Amino acid sequence: QTEPLHTVAPVILSVNWSVSHQIYLDLLWWSSFHLYHKLPSIVPESCLLILVGLLLGGIIFGAEEKSPPVMNSDVFFLYLLPPIVLDAGYFMPTRLFFENFGTIFWYAVVGTLWNAIGIGISLYGICQISAFGLTDITLLQNLLFGSLISAVDPVAVLAVFENIHVNEQLYILVFGESLLNDAITVVLYNLFKSFCQMRTIKVIDIFAGIANFFIVGIGGVLIGILLGFVAAFTTRFTHKIRVIEPLFVFLYSYLSYITAEMFHLSGIMAITACAMTMNKYVEENVSQKSYTTIKYFMKMLSSVSETLIFIFMGVSTVGKNHEWNWAFVSFTLLFCLIWRALGVFVLTQIINVFRTIPLTFKDQFIIAYGGLRGAICFSLVFLLPPAVFPRKKLFITAVIVVIFFTVFIQGITIRPLVEFLDVKRSNKKQPAVSEEIYNRFFDHVKTGIEDVCGHWGHNFWRDKFKKFDNKYLRRLLIRENQPKSSIVSLYKKLEIKHAIEMAESGMISKVPSSVSLSDYHEGKIKPLSPTEMENMREILTKNLYQIRHRTMSYNRHSLAADANEKQAKEILIRRRHSLRESLRKTNSLSRERPAAANTKRFLSLPKNTKLPEKLRVRNKTSSKVGDSSDSEMDATTTVLNLRPRAGKILRDQRLRQQRPPPDFRVEWKNEVDGSQGGRGEPQEPSALPQPSIGFRQPLLTRPRFGTLSREDMTADHGSARPTPPPRLVRQASQGERQRNKPENQPY
Amino acid sequence: MSSANGCPGGCPVPRELTPPSPLSFPPTVTSEQIEHLHRRFKQLSRDQLTIRKENFDSIPDLEFNPIRGKIVHAFFDKRNLRQESDGLADEINFEDFLTIMSYFRPIEMNMDEEQLDRFRKEKLKFLFHMYDSDHDGKITLQEYRNVVEELLSGNPHLEKESARSIADGAMMEAASICGPDQVYEGITFEDFLKMWQGIDIETKMHVRFLNMDTIAHCY
Numbered sequence: 001q002t003e004p005l006h007t008v009a010p011v012i013l014s015v016n017w018s019v020s021h022q023i024y025l026d027l028l029w030w031s032s033f034h035l036y037h038k039l040p041s042i043v044p045e046s047c048l049l050i051l052v053g054l055l056l057g058g059i060i061f062g063a064e065e066k067s068p069p070v071m072n073s074d075v076f077f078l079y080l081l082p083p084i085v086l087d088a089g090y091f092m093p094t095r096l097f098f099e100n101f102g103t104i105f106w107y108a109v110v111g112t113l114w115n116a117i118g119i120g121i122s123l124y125g126i127c128q129i130s131a132f133g134l135t136d137i138t139l140l141q142n143l144l145f146g147s148l149i150s151a152v153d154p155v156a157v158l159a160v161f162e163n164i165h166v167n168e169q170l171y172i173l174v175f176g177e178s179l180l181n182d183a184i185t186v187v188l189y190n191l192f193k194s195f196c197q198m199r200t201i202k203v204i205d206i207f208a209g210i211a212n213f214f215i216v217g218i219g220g221v222l223i224g225i226l227l228g229f230v231a232a233f234t235t236r237f238t239h240k241i242r243v244i245e246p247l248f249v250f251l252y253s254y255l256s257y258i259t260a261e262m263f264h265l266s267g268i269m270a271i272t273a274c275a276m277t278m279n280k281y282v283e284e285n286v287s288q289k290s291y292t293t294i295k296y297f298m299k300m301l302s303s304v305s306e307t308l309i310f311i312f313m314g315v316s317t318v319g320k321n322h323e324w325n326w327a328f329v330s331f332t333l334l335f336c337l338i339w340r341a342l343g344v345f346v347l348t349q350i351i352n353v354f355r356t357i358p359l360t361f362k363d364q365f366i367i368a369y370g371g372l373r374g375a376i377c378f379s380l381v382f383l384l385p386p387a388v389f390p391r392k393k394l395f396i397t398a399v400i401v402v403i404f405f406t407v408f409i410q411g412i413t414i415r416p417l418v419e420f421l422d423v424k425r426s427n428k429k430q431p432a433v434s435e436e437i438y439n440r441f442f443d444h445v446k447t448g449i450e451d452v453c454g455h456w457g458h459n460f461w462r463d464k465f466k467k468f469d470n471k472y473l474r475r476l477l478i479r480e481n482q483p484k485s486s487i488v489s490l491y492k493k494l495e496i497k498h499a500i501e502m503a504e505s506g507m508i509s510k511v512p513s514s515v516s517l518s519d520y521h522e523g524k525i526k527p528l529s530p531t532e533m534e535n536m537r538e539i540l541t542k543n544l545y546q547i548r549h550r551t552m553s554y555n556r557h558s559l560a561a562d563a564n565e566k567q568a569k570e571i572l573i574r575r576r577h578s579l580r581e582s583l584r585k586t587n588s589l590s591r592e593r594p595a596a597a598n599t600k601r602f603l604s605l606p607k608n609t610k611l612p613e614k615l616r617v618r619n620k621t622s623s624k625v626g627d628s629s630d631s632e633m634d635a636t637t638t639v640l641n642l643r644p645r646a647g648k649i650l651r652d653q654r655l656r657q658q659r660p661p662p663d664f665r666v667e668w669k670n671e672v673d674g675s676q677g678g679r680g681e682p683q684e685p686s687a688l689p690q691p692s693i694g695f696r697q698p699l700l701t702r703p704r705f706g707t708l709s710r711e712d713m714t715a716d717h718g719s720a721r722p723t724p725p726p727r728l729v730r731q732a733s734q735g736e737r738q739r740n741k742p743e744n745q746p747y
Numbered sequence: 748m749s750s751a752n753g754c755p756g757g758c759p760v761p762r763e764l765t766p767p768s769p770l771s772f773p774p775t776v777t778s779e780q781i782e783h784l785h786r787r788f789k790q791l792s793r794d795q796l797t798i799r800k801e802n803f804d805s806i807p808d809l810e811f812n813p814i815r816g817k818i819v820h821a822f823f824d825k826r827n828l829r830q831e832s833d834g835l836a837d838e839i840n841f842e843d844f845l846t847i848m849s850y851f852r853p854i855e856m857n858m859d860e861e862q863l864d865r866f867r868k869e870k871l872k873f874l875f876h877m878y879d880s881d882h883d884g885k886i887t888l889q890e891y892r893n894v895v896e897e898l899l900s901g902n903p904h905l906e907k908e909s910a911r912s913i914a915d916g917a918m919m920e921a922a923s924i925c926g927p928d929q930v931y932e933g934i935t936f937e938d939f940l941k942m943w944q945g946i947d948i949e950t951k952m953h954v955r956f957l958n959m960d961t962i963a964h965c966y
Contacts, residue, residue, distance in 0.1 A: 448812045
């Protein structure tokens with residue numbers, strides 16, 4: 001029987017205890033932190049995590065009187081960094097990335113070089129001033145320090161930029177730069193480190209260094225792409241063993257990272273390239289569930305890694321491995337900021353000549369300001385061999401100060417700055433079919449014009465790549481190669497999503513049998529039992545899987561709709577028509593049609609709301625839609641009875657257009673409320689918040705109707721349509737208020 | 748730049764071409780760009796003064812473009828040529844060619860807000876005209892369906908019904924943005940503007956005229 005652990009290895013146990021305790025506490029903190037919504041918008045998560053780490057480090061230091069466990073650089077580079085980079089590379093918008101690739105590359109390579117050498121040389125100049133007591137730091141050491149501190153960190157950038165939603169172009173520039181500059185950093189770091197350890201440096205060594213950079217960068221990318229293809233090829237055959245499909249994705253990407261690091265190439269570039277390559281092909285080969293698993297697991301890993309990194313950084317700050325020197329630290333910080341700003345400015349002037357859309361001053365400011373340093377610098381500084389760097393602790397302190405400054409000060413102030421400068425933000429909205437159509441249309445127009453000009457533009461190369469891709473790569477790497485038009489797949493994806501929502505909310509069972517659609521049998525329409533709904537859901541999911549993936553090009557292959565799709569299609573068509581009907585019924589007053597509430601509200605109906613059995617719909621003859629299927633009856637819409645006195649309503653409307661509609665709450669009533677004046681409460685929800693399905697309220701405020709007096713009601717009673725029992729009525733109080741307004745008086 | 752060569756009768760190629768336009772949209776094209784485009788024009792027109800629709804057939808890559816018809820049509824659309832009349836021109840000369848190309852100019856740094864706005868409107872109007880084939884100022888459901896069908900025309904087995912339902916779905920989205928009437932009356936230009944509000948058209952809709960090598964694609 002082994003001796004109890006606590007006598008044998010007290011150190012290990014205590015370290016383990018503290019580390020694991022830390023992790024639990026931190027994750028707990030992190031999850032509770034997210035419960036309070038406002039905080040992440042003011043303070044980026046990374047700041048808070050560092051603070052927590054500081055706190056914990058302080059506790060441990062105070063309790064044990066020795067430095068808390070420092071983040072091991074190996075742990076960082078081998079375990080903590082890859083998931084984050086993988087996540088970033090996998091979900092990177094490739095199209096935008098490649099469109100801006102030149103600029104990104106320019107900033108990453110030349111910018112980092114500029115920063116590194118600039119900071120190094122200016123710090124060396126400072127060190128020469130004997131008053132600061134830094135004269136023992138050589139030029140090479142300064143250059144090395146400069147190279148490691150100029151690395152813009154993708155982790156920190158992601159953590160901060162995530163909440164501020166700048167427009168995609170800015171985001172991709174800063175983020176792409178932070179990813180790509182790893183190659184430069186690695187090369188420079190190794191170069192200067194070896195120079196520091198060498199006696200003499202010949203010119204040939206410098207050239208070797210430059211060549212090394214290319215090898216490191218390009219080699220890393222090649223390894224990544226190669227392994228990405230292997231991964232894609234492997235997943236082509238995994239349809240029998242779906243359960244371990246996600247494993248392949250993670251394995252191959254990690255393999256690419258490790259392989260590249262093994263050959264002293266850039267692991268970050270390898271894993272990024274691998275992820276971007278895999279993303280295209282693997283997504284189509286794996287099953288729906290595997291895809292979801294991959295996505296969520298990746299996000300989970302990267303979140304955990306990020307949390308741990310920042311917390312470790314906080315913890316490692318507290319301790320005895322510091323040396324404070326005012327001059328060095330403050331000048332380091334100063335030079336970092338200055339050189340970054342200068343660098344961005346100068347480089348932008350040059351690159352703007354080659355860009356068709358020049359970067360404005362605001363963009364440049366954000367790019368410069370978004371150059372955050374983070375854990376990579378931190379780990380690199382810990383990796384410095386203390387024998388060669390007697391002042392290592394000074395470096396550590398300086399790096400920590402810079403990191404804290406950028407993450408805290410820049411991280412917190414970037415959001416107000418973005419708002420102040422009114423930088424263009426991205427508007428995240430749901431993908432819409434019309435947008436997809438426009439984008440595709442637009443691409444073709446551009447390509448066409450370029451063809452007419454005889455010009456080889458971006459689109460030309462993209463087209464060429466697509467053709468090559470279709471001819472060779474996809475055939476090889478994708479199992480059932482049926483590339484489909486992205487418009488069709490997106491449309492189907494969205495509609496199926498709607499259909500699933502509808503099925504889940506029980507709406508589907510209310511569809512009447514009088515729907516007259518061409519090609520669809522009426523026999524299929526019946527209320528669905530739960531098992532049938534399950535089946536339908538399965539069918540829909542399967543179909544969703546088959547057409548989930550998007551490809552960038554249309555194709556000439558067949559796209560036959562199989563039998564399963566028929567049922568899904570029926571649901572979709574029905575839904576679409578019902579929506580169209582509902583939209584049609586909103587107030588076009590001059591057409592004397594019944595108004596309907598926005599369909600979105602149906603989904604928020606309580607389940608026992610009775611829907612009208614049937615409505616009579618007047619054909620709209622003046623519409624240009626000559627579609628016979630439009631004239632069907634639609635029972636899934638609730639009809640608000642609208643008095644068909646078009647003129648009066650029109651006048652009401654005009655008068656009410658002046659006033660902004662007050663907020664009102666709508667409530668459902670199950671019977672006619674006599675006190676409200678019978679059927680006189682037609683309203684139009686003009687002030688509702690945006691529904692989440694993606695249908696927005698009409699931008700023109702549709703005014704609400706006031707209550708109608710009894711006379712008008714009775715006069716029109718004969719021509720009024722039958723009112724369904726549940727209706728949308730305003731709250732009594734507001735109804736009363738409306739009634740008494742002068743404009744509501746009947747004419 | 749010798750514009751006199753190979754140009755019988757003398758082509759009007761001023762240094763800075765500003766087509767007469769009541770909107771004062773400043774589509775200034777620089778002289779090198781004009782020269783490039785002139786060379787291209789000569790290639791397309793086989794050294795004639797004007798281009799007809801048939802000349803566009805000689806561009807091989809354009810064959811693969813699904814909306815080839817609309818693109819060619821756009822060149823001859825009188826609304827794009829800034830002529831007050833409507834309908835299609837039979838042939839266009841170099842000045843008209845330049846006018847069309849000027850829609851695809853990249854934005855310049857020195858443009859102020861108002862100019863940018865006008866610029867954007869012009870570009871969107873060009874696109875709008877491509878959608879609106881019957882020139883009535885509105886995109887109806889039928890025209891939209893045509894567009895989608897053409898876009899998907901590369902796929903011969905796609906059912907017409909699918910293309911139609913896609914177009915319907917898109918129209919409904921448009922209706923949710925602009926108001927439900929639009930589905931029936933048609934999308935007007937203002938609605939069209941709204942729909943493209945989120946998209947950065949002025950930065951995307953440009954062709955890089957700068958480094959152009961006119962390649963002899965025609966022959």
